[in-house]
Amino acid sequence: MPAPESVLLDPDLSPHPSLDADWWRQAVVYQVYPRSFADSDGDGLGDIPGVTSRIGYLAELGIDAIWLSPFYPSALADGGYDVDDYRDVAPELGTLADFDALVEAAHGVGIKIVVDIVPNHTSNRHVWFREALASPPGSPARARYVFRDGTGPDGSLPPSDWTSHFGGAAWTRLHDADGVGEQWYLHLFAPEQPDLNWDNREVHEEFLTTLRFWADRGVDGYRVDVAHALAKDLSEPLRSKPETPGVLPIDGSDPLFDRNEVHEIYAEWRGVFNEYDPPRTAVAEAFSAPERRALYARPTGLGQAFNFDLLKADFDAAQFREVVEFCLAQAATVGSSSTWVLSNHDVVRHATRYGLPAGTDLDDWLMTDGRQVALDAEQGLRRARAAALFMLALPGSAYLYQGEELGLHEVADLPADVLQDPIWLRTLHTKKGRDGSRVPLPWTGEGEGYGFGSANPWLPQPAAWSHDAVDRQAGVEGSTLELYRAALRTRRALQTGETLEWVETGREDVVHLVRPGGWHCVTNFGSEPYALPAGEVRVASAPVASGLLPGESSAWLTDWPQG
């Protein structure tokens, strides 16, 4: 079969997708958790100049964009998702000039920058919240947040039964100087993260200003935190949430989440995105009934929405295929492209998930420092590599989480005294939370913090990471880093249309998909080897000998003769 011309181009010569306004549709976006990426000044915290110093690494990896988790001033009550000032850089992470230098360096090598916008809540140190605390009930300063009188005879009971995602009530009561209780305020996350009132026009204006502020500095897109929760039904009496936790109605009738009105906010944001050339992009972190996810991804809204279906699936052929079919169909209903994610800063890393028996309660497992059930680390990594190749062969955008390209595992045995996640505190030490996925990256097999840049990174790194470090994997055939590099290079060269077809394999545990132009991905979820079809193996997650794909591995093939 002759290949389309673009497919035969040398990858280095093919047009970079970021030159195009649709660059995001099939981009590989790499999530940087700034405090854990690279520390340029030796204070134990990663920072913005640290990211800039590693732009060469990211370019060589072959990504299209960086998504920066929050780098704004913050007391870190929730790892930076408690923002003090949306239009500045945390002093310990750098300055606005450092940020500009990062954008320039990234753009210089064709990498886009996406920033995290956190519109559901500010931090309790934000100037608005300080004003609200200093102002009386009913004042305009309080109207930017959700303040209510308590219930019960002396107002000592919360205004409703709403609970925080991090455990405990979603309301905290204020007390005056004499310790007398007064109003309560809403926080769907930590008490240090008061929810904004999106019925207030001032809140809208503030975020439009913030979006323009970053777009004017050259930012290419936004990741919108908790995008489903901004519009709330705050009419009295406040309604209880539905009985079944985690299941949201498909008619938008939940009092707090995924309400129809939330899309009016994003239609207005779209107006701002389209003021720029190319238009700025956005991706929603939205939890909704699965059928409603695409509403966030409309071209008149944010344009794209995360789905975490692949991340939640077991390493299983039927589950993976079902997720792909569903998500592609959903995105297509609104003309968007699907997103794919295996790991991020909120979940146990996928190399670890796949090395534990399906159904393991990860919170419980972490509480035993990973001892409750034995982790098969090798199997986990083998499967993680296979899943990564599968994901990277799909049409749509792949979101990678820093360190997955090194095959890093979750750090399950962080000692209690270093844990910083509010989940640890708010669940009264019954859940460890997410710190184990946020441990600073190893860059070198030796040296301070394995090349992170400081002797005492803010979370301790395991000794085993010496072997996983970038310099131990770079140039080493078969390493996970080289697998990702080869995959991203090949993907860029082969990617054409946004469709796929399934090819019958005769095995329930083997999935074969083909993209336009004859780019095949075969994933063997089982343990028995599988005889690959004819074609040239371009990338494989495990050695392919005599045309046999080993168990728990993936291979990419092209079916035309290569010149």
Ligand code: BGC
């Ligand atoms: C972020 C979390 C954060 C939460 C509250 C999430 O979706 O990814 O890390 O704790 O929003 O802002």
